[in-house]
Amino acid sequence: MLEGIIFVAVICAAAAVEAKDLKLSTYALGGVGACLALAFLTFESYFFAAFQLAVVSAIVYVLLLVQKRQKIVRDDQPRSSVWNYLAALAFAGFAGTAFFPALAALPDPLQVKYTETLRTFDVVGMLIVVCVAAVAISSLFKARKHKDKR
Amino acid sequence: MISYLGCFGLFMIGLYGVMVKRHIYKIVISVLIMEFAVDSFLVLIGNRKWGTALIVLSATLIAAAIIIRVQESFGTLDADELKELKG
Numbered sequence: 001m002l003e004g005i006i007f008v009a010v011i012c013a014a015a016a017v018e019a020k021d022l023k024l025s026t027y028a029l030g031g032v033g034a035c036l037a038l039a040f041l042t043f044e045s046y047f048f049a050a051f052q053l054a055v056v057s058a059i060v061y062v063l064l065l066v067q068k069r070q071k072i073v074r075d076d077q078p079r080s081s082v083w084n085y086l087a088a089l090a091f092a093g094f095a096g097t098a099f100f101p102a103l104a105a106l107p108d109p110l111q112v113k114y115t116e117t118l119r120t121f122d123v124v125g126m127l128i129v130v131c132v133a134a135v136a137i138s139s140l141f142k143a144r145k146h147k148d149k150r
Numbered sequence: 151m152i153s154y155l156g157c158f159g160l161f162m163i164g165l166y167g168v169m170v171k172r173h174i175y176k177i178v179i180s181v182l183i184m185e186f187a188v189d190s191f192l193v194l195i196g197n198r199k200w201g202t203a204l205i206v207l208s209a210t211l212i213a214a215a216i217i218i219r220v221q222e223s224f225g226t227l228d229a230d231e232l233k234e235l236k237g
Contacts, residue, residue, distance in 0.1 A: 006156030006190065013160050013183045017167035022175055029179050032160070032186050033206075039193050059182065067175075070221050077175040134200045147232045 002042050009035035019072055022067055030060040153194050160187035174220060174227040178213040185209060 012031035019025040033056030040049035066072070164187060167180025185206045221227055 002194070003152045003156065006153050009186070009190065010156055010159050013163045013186075016179050016183060017171070017176070023169065025176065025179055029182055032183060036186055036190050036193065039190055043193070054170075055207050058207055062210050063179075063213050066217055070218060072175055072217075072221075072227065075171070075176050133206055141225070 002039060005035050005038045005042070022072055022075055023064070025075070026060055026063045026067070029055055029063070033059065154191065157187050157191040157194065160184075160190065172229050174217055174229055174232075177229065178210075178217065181213070182206065182210060 003150045009032050012035065016025045016028035016032065019028060034053065037049045037052040037056065040046075109143055161184050164180045164182075164184030167183065171177055171180060184195055189206065217227065220232065225233060226232065
């Protein structure tokens, strides 16, 4: 049940980030928040679920209000340069290396041990960071060579 | 375990949006997704606190104010264009 809710939240989040229509994007964000409220429901905390739903409604209302006031309708701007992708990848690597040991350090409710799988994830994260650094440095050298030629 | 990885995925989608999108409104939405990811992770490990929801709401209000002020001052919400403006 909980896995299904998180799965729906991930789909809503992807829609919110990628949708061109900003109204659709805002409603998809509301969907992510509503999934969190549903997660509260699975723990039978009805009060927190209602509170979460109220907060999410307020967030969507504020964002729609801003859209209406500033007349922001669509996001037709092209994506950022390839450097931003590389930076995102580097951050993902760092987050990966920090996240999994942190999971292992958490107390009882989670009960996750720092297993071989997690260790592999940690190593993969480190590898991503090293690869991105290598690409960045090599492209810097290329750029300098190009400048010297000119 | 799948749920925790789902939360991590949610966080990564937000991070992707922050890094790749140029429209400030979209960047705000991506940050909110990251906050929801952290919230759901806290819910999953059983650390249910309602302060987290209020923090998300406050962040939204601050971001809304910034969006309005930026568009009124510079006439654009393109992060790359804003970077090039000199005062």
